[in-house]
Amino acid sequence: MDKQDAGIVEDLSRTGTEPLKDLLERIPSLAGRSCEVSELSGGLTNRNYRVVAGGTDCVVRVFGNEPELPIDRDHEHLNSTAAASTGVGAPVLDYIPDHGMLVVGYIDGVTMSDELIKKPGNLRRVAESCRRLHQGPRFVSEFDMADVQDRYLATVRERGFRLPDRYLENMEAVHRVRDVLAATPVETVPCNNDLLAENFIDDGEQIWIIDYEYAGNNDPCFELGNIWSECHLSVEELEELITAYFGRPSPGKVARAQLQGLMSKYGWTLWASIQQATSSIDFDFWTWGMEKYDTAVGILSSGSRFERLLEDARIAD
Template sequence: MTDASAADPPLDRLACLAGRSWRVGDLPGGLTNRNFHVVCDDGLELVVRWSKGDASLLGIDRDAEAANTAAAYDAGVGAEVVEYRPELAMLVIGFLPGTALANGDFADPGILARAADATRRLHAGPRFTGDFDMFARQAAYLATVRREGYALPSTYDDHADSWAAARRALAVAARPTVPCNNDLLAANFIDDGEACHLIDYEYSGNNEATFELGNTATECDLTPEQVEAYVEAYYGSPSAADLARVRLQMAVSEYGWSLWGFIQAAASPIDYDFHGWGMERFEKAVATFRGPVFTSLLEDVARG
């Protein structure tokens, strides 16, 4: 039996729930899906991710998401994949006890250290299916925006030269790729007080570690001091180039992901201010591109 409403996905078609009595409730968050917490009377607890919208517009590969979620579990940082039903647009994973982080939690040195440790363990784990490159992703998103006629800030293309300069600098001393989540905003860290686990692998793929760190730094609104502490917690003894790459990748993340917001503003069925989300990231990227330290970041990164 279940207390799910008619608006919920057909959970009774899941093999893992066959023969079980269960109840379900919504979990907050999720800008491309709805998440459900399913509690069975026999003690089994699950999370069901039900996809919403057109994943192809955002470049999401649901098969890769399921495979990489399983790889993250093998790395010791993710939830177990219990069932994957692409025909139902559902991925079922084990429930991870703990608290989803908020941006302010990174002010706690212990939490910041646990988050960095979880990220490092993910990066040391099994290779992921597929690769992720924000420069390629940005180009694909921009093509989608133009093809579909979606609204874009009138000054977006004014920063093409800065974008290209960032790409060139990062390519001078390119680093090996590792399995990355690529979307580690605060809510995708689940902290149980002893360790962090990482969830949501929609945009996962092998990528450079500094993008992962830079993406987290900007998504979680880390202060400059917290960025340094986070990079130190990850590397132990980071070089000047390590920190410079992370800071430059923050702007790369912002400029690229802003397009995600503009696409969602036009295409998503979810009631959310996606345009404002995109503008926040776009304006942060512009502040770096037009700021006094951009040139020195490029130089420090290019020196390796």
């Protein structure tokens, strides 16, 4: 470990975890080697480090401790391995569950942003990468946002955490969305389920998809609607994404993806509420969640626009 890494080690030690230099010694491919380490920005629930040691260039993910929002790290590891087999996910190099670490290959490329995603040609490339992932091996777990939201809501109410104004009153509209989606079931595929722009990396030849904490088999329109939601796409840009993914325009799937995007926003609002109440991370989770909540409520309460979405999502095209 170089001296320049001392600040990283001290910072990690303050979280109550084992010093980083000791953690790296527990990774077979890095043990006993001189490492160059730099902390990567991004993750809210993990600490991520780029580690270069000789011919090894990797990212070490040190898992956070979230008792109220547990993530099955064995599933994350297995789903990451399945994603890697498609050539879209980073190769998995090591998994050290006893010390909360996943090691994947470093992808040398540009981390995407909302602005980059929207540049000409990039939505098509994102759709290609999603399709490759979705055509790969099924994941070991399932993901249904309705179930996730129910679990989060139970936690918030049982623990007395803060709920946005009128959250429960708006659940009537949310249940109408659930009913429409359930009435038109689709075959699930392996999905990342958390595709904010920063989880795409462009190496100049292809767009990679990283971070499989919430991965599971799901409706492909949830994946596409989640991208619409997280990357702040317009409806027209969502139409472009849907057309590129399915190979043809599909008004029904555009509507379904929007409804799934609303489910995503509404569910992650509760994730933010739990994090705001329990996390030691210096981040304004509440404001982050309210942005999603306000956008979702704006559509759920939009009258004719919402009714049209429900109607169009029933179209079998």
